[in-house]
Amino acid sequence: MFAFTEENERKFEEILSRFPAENRMAATLPTLWLAQEQHGWLPPEVLKYVAERVGVTPAHVLGVATFYTMYLTKKPGEHLLEVCTSVSCCLTGGRETLKLLCDKLEVLPGETTSDGKFTVRAAECLGSCDTSPMMQVDNDVFVENLTPEKLDALIDELKGQPWGTRTKLASFCAAGNRRS
Numbered sequence: 001m002f003a004f005t006e007e008n009e010r011k012f013e014e015i016l017s018r019f020p021a022e023n024r025m026a027a028t029l030p031t032l033w034l035a036q037e038q039h040g041w042l043p044p045e046v047l048k049y050v051a052e053r054v055g056v057t058p059a060h061v062l063g064v065a066t067f068y069t070m071y072l073t074k075k076p077g078e079h080l081l082e083v084c085t086s087v088s089c090c091l092t093g094g095r096e097t098l099k100l101l102c103d104k105l106e107v108l109p110g111e112t113t114s115d116g117k118f119t120v121r122a123a124e125c126l127g128s129c130d131t132s133p134m135m136q137v138d139n140d141v142f143v144e145n146l147t148p149e150k151l152d153a154l155i156d157e158l159k160g161q162p163w164g165t166r167t168k169l170a171s172f173c174a175a176g177n178r179r180s
């Protein structure tokens with residue numbers, strides 16, 4: 001049964017302390033994020049746990065979790081690769097990059113590789129238009145100015161990083177990324 005770790009219990013208390021008791025519902029988003037960071041995704045039992053802890057209905061939590069694309073209500077692969085296909089990225093090859101990535105991994109957008117290692121999705125603008133085409137890895141790291149060679153190197157690097165380890169892409173960040 002899912003429950004916050006001791007450390008995340010402390011983080012949850014800190015989240016609650018940011019909101020007045022009558023607006024506790026506002027803690028839903030950061031609590032979902034905390035639960036997802038711990039579990040990797042948000043199956044029904046984790047959504048129910050969040051609802052109980054925040055003190056809101058399961059329907060409210062489900063509504064929030066399915067509205068925002070950063071919450072994963074379906075189990076992803078060990079690494080989530082989200083290629084931006086909004087306007088700026090499209091102009092510089094975002095859609096072609098998504099297709100190339102899908103071809104390399106033999107999946108369609110939204111699918112997970114047969115070994116469970118990668119899930120590939122299209123994403124809306126991630127706010128890094130000036131370094132397009134770009135993608136976000138594991139809901140966290142930006143990999144920017146994508147090229148076919150960079151995709152190959154990225155896949156190789158991620159293959160050695162199992163789920164549960166904080167994604168590290170130092171070689172890509174050194175090449176001009178703003179987040180790591």
Ligand code: FES
Pocket residue numbers: 084085086087088089090124125126127128129132134
């Ligand atoms: S359009 Fe791709 S990051 Fe903005």
